[in-house]
Amino acid sequence: MTLRLPRDLIARIDRPAGRHAPERRSPNPLRLMPEEPRDRLAGTWRQARPSRIHRSFLDAQGRNPGGWHVVGASTDVGGTRSVTRTVGGREVVLWRAGDGSLMAGPGTCPHLGALLDDCEVMHERVYCRWHGLALGPGVRRDWLTYPAQDDGVLLWVRLPTDGEEPTDTPALPVRPPVDASFATVVTLRGTCEPSDVIANRLDPWHGTWYHPYAFSHLTVDDAASTDDRLVVDVAFRVTRRYAVPVRAEFTCPDARTIVMTIVDGEGEGSVVETHATLVSHDRSGRPTTVVTEATIAHSERKGFGVARSLAPLLRPAVASTARRLWVDDLAYAERRWELRDRGETYGY
Ligand code: FES
Numbered sequence: 001m002t003l004r005l006p007r008d009l010i011a012r013i014d015r016p017a018g019r020h021a022p023e024r025r026s027p028n029p030l031r032l033m034p035e036e037p038r039d040r041l042a043g044t045w046r047q048a049r050p051s052r053i054h055r056s057f058l059d060a061q062g063r064n065p066g067g068w069h070v071v072g073a074s075t076d077v078g079g080t081r082s083v084t085r086t087v088g089g090r091e092v093v094l095w096r097a098g099d100g101s102l103m104a105g106p107g108t109c110p111h112l113g114a115l116l117d118d119c120e121v122m123h124e125r126v127y128c129r130w131h132g133l134a135l136g137p138g139v140r141r142d143w144l145t146y147p148a149q150d151d152g153v154l155l156w157v158r159l160p161t162d163g164e165e166p167t168d169t170p171a172l173p174v175r176p177p178v179d180a181s182f183a184t185v186v187t188l189r190g191t192c193e194p195s196d197v198i199a200n201r202l203d204p205w206h207g208t209w210y211h212p213y214a215f216s217h218l219t220v221d222d223a224a225s226t227d228d229r230l231v232v233d234v235a236f237r238v239t240r241r242y243a244v245p246v247r248a249e250f251t252c253p254d255a256r257t258i259v260m261t262i263v264d265g266e267g268e269g270s271v272v273e274t275h276a277t278l279v280s281h282d283r284s285g286r287p288t289t290v291v292t293e294a295t296i297a298h299s300e301r302k303g304f305g306v307a308r309s310l311a312p313l314l315r316p317a318v319a320s321t322a323r324r325l326w327v328d329d330l331a332y333a334e335r336r337w338e339l340r341d342r343g344e345t346y347g348y
């Protein structure tokens, strides 16, 4: 798709940008950075060293999620009906207490096993659809609630999880201030494990070659990067000629989460949080994983106030770009699982 930019906007674009120097106070974030023709674009496979990617992956996988799993967006659960999710093969019901806080418990009714989805919520309790058993904290010994948390953008539930020491709260990434940002959440599912989703993002080198419609001029700053922090200079494509250069870093607060933070350039402080939650394995062992991605956009620009008020209109556009990227990235993650399932490893 080629986008036409208004003339006055182009007139304000001063000069081409160096890839390492996003200009924070320029009146316009767009830079003249023409896309390389495909046949002149350099492959990135030399920089994308498998041993380097694997080191970051092992570091991320060593971070304890404390049994916390993302189970959706805050907007997914209202005050009057319950919602269910499956996490690691366990059905979980979610609802809200009178003060709006998130509640969670087993998704199966202890009476005759009804799924507790879309049940009425009254007086802080979930009423089973089949025979009206009221369930909530302290009601029955055979149906105990789980710790749950609504962080304002996403919903979390803590479940006993093999190999994970429970923690009081999830490891929340640093986010921009709520009153100067807007959040968009997309969810997708794929045939892979959560670790495949994280591994895909720990290979930022694929960005320009695999997603040329979204990224260009990407370099990983090796001097600024460590095994637990990848620092990347990259341009977000707006049209074939214009792009928005930023500096971003990738970190993994836990083994199922990877966060990209814009650390310099337009939208500094904005984050993209990618959370991977295992739904279940089927009888043949094929996993299903849900990816919940929260883009929390932030800008100090005056116009951003306007953008915030337009959030309901902008949200679908942000979400559609994120979805397109994720169609490709899920294919990458699924391929990684498929290779592992075949007993094949590449490069390390
Ligand atoms: S199955 Fe839930 S009350 Fe009977």
Ligand SMILES: [Fe+2]
Residues within 6 Å of the ligand: 200, 206, 207, 210, 211, 325, 328, 329
């Ligand atoms: Fe990608």
